[in-house]
Every structure is written in C-alpha cells, then in structure tokens.
Amino acid sequence: MTRAPAAAAKSIKSAAENNMHVKIELKTTKRGEFIDVTSSVQKEVTKSAIDNGLCIVFVPHTTAGVTINENADPDVVKDILMMLDRQIPAADHAYKHSEGNSAAHIKASLMGSSVSVIVEKGKLQLGTWQGIYFCEFDGPRHREFWVTIIHS
Amino acid sequence: MTRAPAAAAKSIKSAAENNMHVKIELKTTKRGEFIDVTSSVQKEVTKSAIDNGLCIVFVPHTTAGVTINENADPDVVKDILMMLDRQIPAADHAYKHSEGNSAAHIKASLMGSSVSVIVEKGKLQLGTWQGIYFCEFDGPRHREFWVTIIHS
Amino acid sequence: MTRAPAAAAKSIKSAAENNMHVKIELKTTKRGEFIDVTSSVQKEVTKSAIDNGLCIVFVPHTTAGVTINENADPDVVKDILMMLDRQIPAADHAYKHSEGNSAAHIKASLMGSSVSVIVEKGKLQLGTWQGIYFCEFDGPRHREFWVTIIHS
Numbered sequence: 001m002t003r004a005p006a007a008a009a010k011s012i013k014s015a016a017e018n019n020m021h022v023k024i025e026l027k028t029t030k031r032g033e034f035i036d037v038t039s040s041v042q043k044e045v046t047k048s049a050i051d052n053g054l055c056i057v058f059v060p061h062t063t064a065g066v067t068i069n070e071n072a073d074p075d076v077v078k079d080i081l082m083m084l085d086r087q088i089p090a091a092d093h094a095y096k097h098s099e100g101n102s103a104a105h106i107k108a109s110l111m112g113s114s115v116s117v118i119v120e121k122g123k124l125q126l127g128t129w130q131g132i133y134f135c136e137f138d139g140p141r142h143r144e145f146w147v148t149i150i151h152s
Numbered sequence: 153m154t155r156a157p158a159a160a161a162k163s164i165k166s167a168a169e170n171n172m173h174v175k176i177e178l179k180t181t182k183r184g185e186f187i188d189v190t191s192s193v194q195k196e197v198t199k200s201a202i203d204n205g206l207c208i209v210f211v212p213h214t215t216a217g218v219t220i221n222e223n224a225d226p227d228v229v230k231d232i233l234m235m236l237d238r239q240i241p242a243a244d245h246a247y248k249h250s251e252g253n254s255a256a257h258i259k260a261s262l263m264g265s266s267v268s269v270i271v272e273k274g275k276l277q278l279g280t281w282q283g284i285y286f287c288e289f290d291g292p293r294h295r296e297f298w299v300t301i302i303h304s
Numbered sequence: 305m306t307r308a309p310a311a312a313a314k315s316i317k318s319a320a321e322n323n324m325h326v327k328i329e330l331k332t333t334k335r336g337e338f339i340d341v342t343s344s345v346q347k348e349v350t351k352s353a354i355d356n357g358l359c360i361v362f363v364p365h366t367t368a369g370v371t372i373n374e375n376a377d378p379d380v381v382k383d384i385l386m387m388l389d390r391q392i393p394a395a396d397h398a399y400k401h402s403e404g405n406s407a408a409h410i411k412a413s414l415m416g417s418s419v420s421v422i423v424e425k426g427k428l429q430l431g432t433w434q435g436i437y438f439c440e441f442d443g444p445r446h447r448e449f450w451v452t453i454i455h456s
Contacts, residue, residue, distance in 0.1 A: 052172075056422065058429070060430065062372075062373050069260065073250070073251070075248035078248055079249050079257065080254075080257060083244075095383050096379035097382075102383040102384075106387050113372040113419065114421075116210070116266045125298065130214055130265070152172055152302045204325075205454065219416075221366050221412065222409060227402070231401050231409065234399075263413060267417065267418065268362070270450060278364065280364075302454060304324055304454045
C-alpha cells in the first residue's frame with residue numbers, strides 16, 4: 001500500500017467547469033500496487049460543496065481497477081495483490097493477447113472499474129476500516145481516476 | 153442462505169432525518185454465509201416514498217460484501233461460497249495480515265462493497281431470479297448495511 | 305468478442321414512458337461470450353437527452369454479468385473468459401445446484417450485475433480503450449440489459 005503523495009494528485013476541471021466531475025492524476029511505481037486515494041476523493045467531495053448524494057470513483061483504464069478494503073493494516077492489500085497474482089498467473093501459454101498483460105486485464109475486471117460511496121453532510125460515508133484503493137496491475141504508469149458527485 | 157429475520161433488521165434514521173439514507177443491522181451466524189436482504193431493502197425503498205431513482209446498498213465492512221444472484225435455489229449461493237473458499241484458502245503461509253482473515257478481505261473485494269438497483273414506481277427493478285445478498289466472510293458478527301436512494 | 309448486431313438491440317420504453325429507463329434485448333450465441341454493448345448504451349444516452357449524470361447498465365440475469373474492459377484487441381475478453389473458465393470449473397463434484405450451471409452463477413457475481421459510467425455533455429465518459437461488455441456465461445440465450453440515466 002502506498003499513500004498518494006499530495007504532489008502527485010492534480011485535479012483537472014472538466015472543460016465545462018462542472019465541479020462535480022474531476023480527473024485526478026497519479027503515478028504508480030510498481031507492477032502491482034494498491035494506492036489509498038480516500039483523502040484525494042474526500043478533497044473533491046469537499047470542493048464540490050455537495051452535502052448529500054453519491055460519489056462515484058471511476059478508473060478509465062483497462063489494466064487498473066478500484067476497490068474498497070481495509071486501510072488500517074497495509075498487509076491486507078498486499079495479501080489481496082498476492083492472492084490475485086497466484087490465481088491469475090502473469091504468464092500463461094493460453095493467453096492470446098499479444099501485449100502480455102492479460103492478467104492485469106482480468107484482475108481489473110475482478111476488482112471493477114468503479115466504486116460508489118454515499119456522501120452525507122459533505123463527508124464520504126465509509127466504514128471505520130474502509131479506504132478507497134486505486135488498484136494498479138500493470139505499472140508503473142501515469143494513471144488517473146475520475147470523481148463524480150451526484151446530488152441526491 | 154439465510155433470510156434475515158424481521159426482528160434482526162432495525163432501521164436507524166441518520167441524524168439529519170434524511171429518509172434516503174438508512175442503516176440496517178443484521179446478525180450473521182456462520183463464518184461464511186449469504187443472507188438475502190432484498191425484502192429489507194424494498195421496505196426502505198417503500199418508506200422513502202421515492203418513485204424513481206437508484207438504490208445503492210453499501211456494506212461498510214472489509215470482510216463482508218454484497219452481490220446479486222439467484223434467490224430461488226438456496227444451493228446457488230452455497231456453491232458460490234464453496235468455490236470462493238476453494239479458490240481463496242482460509243490459511244496460507246503467504247498471508248501477512250496478522251488477524252488471520254485475509255481470505256475474507258479478498259472475497260469482500262471480489263464480490264464488491266455495493267450494488268446498484270434501479271427503482272421504478274417505488275419498486276426495486278430486479279430480474280425474476282435475482283435477490284440481493286449480504287455476503288458474510290468472517291462471521292458470526294453483528295453487521296450492518298446501508299441503503300441510499302437517489303431520486304432520478 | 306461479438307459486436308451486438310443493430311437488429312438484435314430493441315429498446316422498450318417502460319410503461320410510464322420514463323425515457324431514462326430502457327430495456328435492450330440481445331441474443332447470445334455461445335455458452336460463454338463477451339458482447340460489446342457500448343454503442344447500444346450510448347444510443348440510449350443520446351435518446352434520453354440528459355447532458356450530465358450517471359448511466360447505470362444493469363443485467364437482470366443470474367448467469368450473466370457486465371464489465372468494462374478493453375475494446376481494441378478482441379483477444380483480451382477471450383483471455384478473461386478463458387481464465388474464468390479455468391478458475392471456476394464448469395463441472396465439479398462439490399456443486400449442489402441441480403441445474404448444472406453453478407459456474408455461470410459464480411462468474412456472474414465475480415463480474416457484477418451493473419456498471420456505472422459518468423455522462424458528460426451527452427457522452428459516456430469512458431477511457432480510450434474501454435468498452436462495456438455484456439458477459440454471457442450460460443448461453444446461448446435471449447437476454448436483456450437495462451440502461452438507466454440519473455441526471456446530476
């Protein structure tokens with residue numbers, strides 16, 4: 001687990017200056033890693049000034065995903081990565097995709113491309129031990145994730 | 153599969169009395185089990201008096217998840233649990249998380265922390281055989297899930 | 305990967321003529337296949353005339369799912385199907401569900417029953433290589449998926 005350094009997270013307003021849809025860049029440093037982006041997402045929720053609604057965190061890549069899991073012990077997300085690696089081998093004679101990163105595509109679909117989190121009184125409603133993780137499966141790369149907040 | 157007894161489901165209005173975001177408690181009785189919460193969720197949709205929109209069922213735990221699958225034959229969810237157990241071993245020398253429940257964390261991310269269901273005319277729009285299941289992977293425990301309805 | 309033929313996609317307005325919730329039929333032709341439905345979904349977004357919001361694609365079946373993954377090289381989704389087949393065997397002595405399609409139910413929950421995609425200026429906001437795939441795991445069958453758009 002790596003916390004996204006503040007300097008690596010850069011918000012880009014969409015062309016329409018719609019403050020409910022922002023793109024946040026991040027740089028991953030390993031082939032596979034889970035990066036806790038909870039505080040970056042909360043920052044966008046705060047900036048949006050939307051009190052109640054739904055926050056969608058969307059990953060626009062096909063070899064990365066997003067999931068919610070424990071943010072207390074960093075070994076938890078390491079164990080998730082380890083078991084995904086064991087179950088979905090990086091190299092396999094049966095893979096047809098020529099880029100050699102089929103495992104990363106499969107893991108991305110297993111984790112999913114978005115998570116939905118309720119917003120109440122301007123705060124992401126997460127359980128005590130929950131954090132939002134950007135899941136890199138084919139890094140290191142320059143990546144981004146998108147945060148959208150729908151007013152309820 | 154266990155149907156949540158009516159007595160175990162207790163709605164708690166949020167402090168703001170926002171009737172679109174409620175917390176429902178449930179008690180799980182096994183290490184791993186899928187509990188059909190569809191009728192509890194429908195009850196909240198009905199109480200909300202929101203005719204059309206989107207219902208989000210969110211699980212605020214990191215060793216439990218939520219999924220939609222068959223509600224006709226209880227053997228289906230038993231088979232899902234069995235295969236997850238076989239693929240993600242409970243004990244493994246490579247797990248680093250000291251609490252010994254890494255498998256439950258991994259299964260939680262595989263199932264996901266929320267499901268989204270369309271609401272039309274005050275009814276959850278589910279397929280004929282679909283039910284919403286709270287997925288316990290590290291019970292028995294006192295748990296909760298959150299129901300939020302966004303007006304469309 | 306098979307692109308849904310235009311003729312197979314038929315929109316059905318809901319009884320209330322709510323143009324934000326439509327059902328699209330499709331016919332699958334194999335036991336397991338991923339069908340790119342992105343253009344069918346975009347067509348519904350365009351018809352809805354909703355500029356900004358959230359699009360939910362929901363699959364009302366329990367042996368089919370939906371996921372977002374690469375739409376450039378058709379081998380990517382073939383590799384996902386292949387690895388799911390290998391990890392979740394079609395036949396296993398431990399399956400209890402008598403219909404013999406437990407593997408399809410398990411894969412459906414692994415992929416998930418819905419995806420959420422942001423809509424901006426009337427366009428689905430997807431990454432460069434992302435497509436939305438209907439995931440058939442127990443075909444061939446007549447199937448449907450539902451598209452709902454929530455205004456933000």
